[in-house]
Amino acid sequence: MSKPKVAFYWCASCGGCEEAVVDLAEEILQVVEAVEIAFWPVALDFKREDVERLADGELAAAFINGAIRTSEQAEMAHLLRSKAQVLIAFGSCSHMGGVPGLANLFDREEILRYVYEEAPSVVNPQRVRPEERIEVDEGMLTLPAFWEGVQTLDQTVEVDYYLPGCPPPVGLIRSALQALLTGNLPPKGSVLAPDVALCAECPRKPTKPERLALKELKRPHQVLIDPETCLLAQGLLCLGPATRSGCGAACIAGNMPCTGCLGPTSRVLDGGAKALSALASLLDATEEAEIERILAGIPDPVGLFYRYSLPASLLHRRVGNGERLREGRSS
Amino acid sequence: MSERPMEGERSFEPRIVAFFCNWCTYTAADLAGTARMTYAPNIRIIRLMCSGRLDPQFVLAAFRHGADGVLIGGCHPGDCHYQEGNYKALRRYLLLKRLLREMGIEEERLRLEWISASEGDRVQKVANEFTETIRRLGPLRLAPRPGVIRLPVAALPEPSPAAREGALP
């Protein structure tokens, strides 16, 4: 019997997810033993035609990391979807949009203008911009289209499972692979991580007071962080209570607050809004001016609450052309 | 999950979702009714027991599903039927407004009002004022969100014919 075929692909991502696969260390050998890698451009020399040649459903599973923001990424997502029996959104970017998803605070024109004209390191007096099609002597050259906004994988194609995290914790990858290989899979659409928030596995949980009332919100660089005490109790904006567990509280072990990469639990429709609600509830103020004073400790609410999930959020993208945003910030 | 179709500016009728607490503002809206104080029909009231129940998700969901404005009504500070739920609503509201601003949504599209059970006239005034504010701002043009919005429970299948067998002609 031939081994099940799997594919790995990356879209708008940093490559960290690929690293995470490699982080399986020697266990990866067992994986390679159990499956046949049919497509993994980062690691092995495959071409798109190799996928196209496969029959529909021939891949047992395809893992896609990265968000979708170009036409090529979308095409590959569709292609892999049709070839794979099980499609897995791998990592925060394909799951919720990820850090690249914060580009949804700006529109396409703003991004191109900044990157090709305004960025301090750019020298481009002719204001040349990438063209999707250009006629040269050798013929027509094309580039993928750069979309107006960033999408999650499941906003592009149907997704069967999500392996969350930036990057997904090795433990979760391992158990996901085991589940796949044994066919012992949860209901379709599941996120392959515990459905309980991070505090459940946080070693600092016992140090969190029952009655927390925050008079001041701090950012990690502003304080010397006590390595034993609950970060929220220290006034640091830890998103652990609003984020799935499964990472073993890795950031907290590094004395850094949780930034929410595993996304919200299944009961939550918009993780950012929920985290916002929980945090605001804990402020120790009843007067509007005092509340505003404390809230000034959150200079970038979108970056805090939607660091990994803006495209997946209810609002999805910023309204308007972004001009007002930057004016507002500089003033 | 249907998103709102675009409509012409001229025929723009604001869509407003109002979350009113049971004890003060919802009762005030009843009083406005009893006193026959007519106001803009754009306000659609959803009853919560307390403004403290207002989950910011509700506000964002309302905007996503086509609301041009969201109104929150609670008891006056110090008057909350549940002692201090309204203070929690106030904190969430202020933080939510900061978020909306960053997301390019005019802050005026979200409004919090303390209206006590006896202030029926205030419901009328606020409803009319807020409708006018939103009319002036125009429709909220959220970027269309691709994909399906996954409710916290599984989406409903189409009603089976069996469920409708008894429907009257």
Add this chain to the structure above:
Amino acid sequence: MRAHEIYPNGGPRIGVYVCHCGLNIAGKVDVHEVVEFAKTLPFVVVAREYKFMCSDPGQEMIREDIREHRLNRVIVASCSPLLHEATFRRVLEQAGQNPFFFQMVNIREHVSWVTEDPREATEKAKALVAAAVRRVIFHEPLQRRRVPVKDHVLVVGGGIAGIHAALTLADAGKHVYLVEREPTIGGHMAMFDKTFPTLDCAACILTPKMSAVAAHPNITLWTYSEVIQVEGFVGNFRVRVRRKPRYVIEELCVGCLQCIDACVYKDARFPDEFNLGLGKRKPIYIPFPQATPRVVLIDPETCIWFKTGKCKRTCLEACERKAIDFEQQERIEEIEVGAIILATGFKTFDARRIPEYGYGKYPNVYTALEVERLVNAAGPTGGEVRLRDGRVPKRVGIIHCVGSRDERFNRYCSRVCCMYSLKLAHLIKERTGAEVYNFYIDMRTPGKGYEEFYDRLLQEGVHFIRGRVAEVTDWAITPEEEGKLIIRVEDTLIGVVRRIPVDMVVLAVGLEPQPDAEEVRRMFNISCSKEGFFLERHPKLAPVSTFTDGIFLAGACQGPKDIPDSVAQAGAAAAEALALIDKGYVELEPNTAYIVEELCSGCKTCISLCPYNAISFDEVRAIAVINEALCKGCGTCVAACPSGAARQHLFEDAQIFQEIEGVLAYV
């Protein structure tokens, strides 16, 4: 998710019932269109309209449909749920369904009554129905919580309303705590001489009731005491009462009053509160002879011992029972009661706020309440109407609507002033033979025997001049006006500005909320209407209830009213309280929050948010736990729970999201 989790109670089979409410709804909303629309909505099996859904035939229609069409969810689009939700839930129960598979749509108060355009009203009604249909699909079967109730009742305020309520309950065998701020019960009624329109003596009808209170084995009477804290909820209120020191041991004092005689002050020289300063009292005193309890008290503000620490304290020796205790401290009592009746009464309008009427400036301008004391046989003048200089007035003007029906002060009518003005006019004329002039805007005499009383006064030769008085002045312009107060008024019946010289002016001051009504309201967690009186749950259907279950209203704290109305209301409040506690338990709305234990991460966010300390941290399982008995169902913790582990019955996220989508579906 398993099917029964998505659809509790099997596949949804919804019945939608749209009420005409006569023309209240149907006059604006195209009910038929709403019904036809409802039929197109998912899972709707039946949709019907009816003239009055809340009527017996309306209810029966629903019950029949539930049986015949196997409905498992019902929507009624009619009036406010605050009015009839209970009615229709009962209908489901009677038909064998769980009553919480019900959703009410408010298309009267929130649609037909507030929308001008019928088209828009109909569209709004449709959107609200659509929202309810979507919502009710996600409803779940719930059980009401039964909580035992305490058998005792607290009555706050010992005026006629509080007295009547306390006696009614005590006679029914319930224990009553009657708390009164003043040293005696009796309230305003105890200050009156006669009551309108029968002119029976106020003391003769009130004092027996006061003694009955003092003697009743089921009444604990705490005068000179104030409620300082109220906790808990219907059936189970915990109340703290501060008992101010009267420096006399209540249990020992027999009211012989020998201590008063023995006081080092030989003469009474301090203004006496009960007589509004028209009489005098000593530092040790009893407010009035029939004061209940008949226990003296010492006023530390005027007592030499308290002021200087030097006094022979002759009162101590005079008291054989050693009842006087200069060391007495205030006491805090804690009680548990099942129901509370507020009968905290009113205050009269401060006539100084209308300077042109000269109260406080001209000694011969009196408020009506002061005149009540003057005409009272037990009052400072022994019932003789004498001015401050001892003269008997020959001409008296009574100005109506002082502080009432006046945009500057109170827009409302104080209801009792016309009648008490007639009564005072009669008594003054009877006692002095003076000419009495009433200055009125309109005479308002609705009530049994009231108009007849007005007729009688007309026949007695009392003068009535229609017009709002512009001014009371001592500026005489004719010799006849010298030394008199001149009332300037436009007589609107003859269209002439008149000057009426009188010896005495009586201001018929209106009734206002107690100055601390706002604090009392907060303490008891109830609402006030605009003018500051306590707000009833419904003006017609629940006139003595409040929005806080278990707290009832009686008397003028709810709005100006006369004695018969106050007593009637007190009886009603007592009956409501009795109905509540006699049952032995209350059923609470099952809208409590709960935590899905296996989903809770133990982040503790919710714990500090609960104002009732209903949430605690289970150290063993390291999760939060909600004590349902303490939860009052505000849902604040649910909105805050960052992982969606805290939920609220009847207000589940899924239900509200559906409602949001529904109201925006703009059909």
